[in-house]
Amino acid sequence: MRHFKTLAELAACVGQEVATSEWITISQEQVNQFAEATGDHQWIHVDVDRAKAGPFGAPIAHGFLTLSLLPVFFESAMVIEQSDMGVNYGLNRVRFTGPVPVGSRLRARMTLLAAEPVAGDGVQLTWGVAVEREGVDKPVCVAESLVRRYP
Template sequence: MTHYLHLADLRTRVGDEIGLSDWVTVDQARIDLFADATGDHHWIHTDPQRAAAGPFGTTVAHGFLTLSLIAELAATAFAVGDERIVVNYGLNRVRFPAPVPAGSRLRGRFRLLAFEPIDGGAQVTTEVTVERDGHDKPVCVAESVTRRYT
């Protein structure tokens, strides 16, 4: 985990990688819980026997599950000492270039794209590249916009 003492310290890091997360395992249990939470029980995610004959040879995580992991990945990638609260403000571009087979290990690389001062803090845009252990192609690339208050 990378630590920054002050939110303002990020201002000079635009264009730089500001953090690399720990690995997170996306197992079938997590995929099933996500399916229950969202109502998306498509067989490609939840039926290992049917998915074995499908295009990926196994079940795969929902794209939105992978996207939702950005919060967990960010929590182990970088921290800012004087932040009181971080609010998810939205997403710009989101792509899922490769699948996430059940049992995959993922981590996130965070590159600072923009730092914009706002009242009480800053709006921070990061490019998040979610990598799958042992594979070159990312499974998700997204621009995450957060509002960070000190």
């Protein structure tokens, strides 16, 4: 886990890979709960028997479930001591580049692409995030995530 004392210290890392998160294991229970929350009950996610015979050989996580884990990845990857609030501001680009079979372990690598001041003494951080699946060379999700942090 990376530790930063201030937002300015983090902002000085523009252009660098800043942190790598802890691994998270994707469970069928998570997939089912995500399906309930979003109404996306497609069989490749929730019908275990049918999914085993499907194109991926197992049920897979929703792409948006993988994306929704970004805050968890950030939380496990870094601490900014003098910033007690952050808000998701949006996404510039997202691609789901590979399947995430249930039981997969995921982690994220975060590269700080930009840091710009915003009102309220905050900083808007633009992150390049690559979500990796253990044992697979190519990321399963790449995203440009905008986060606003405040002291």
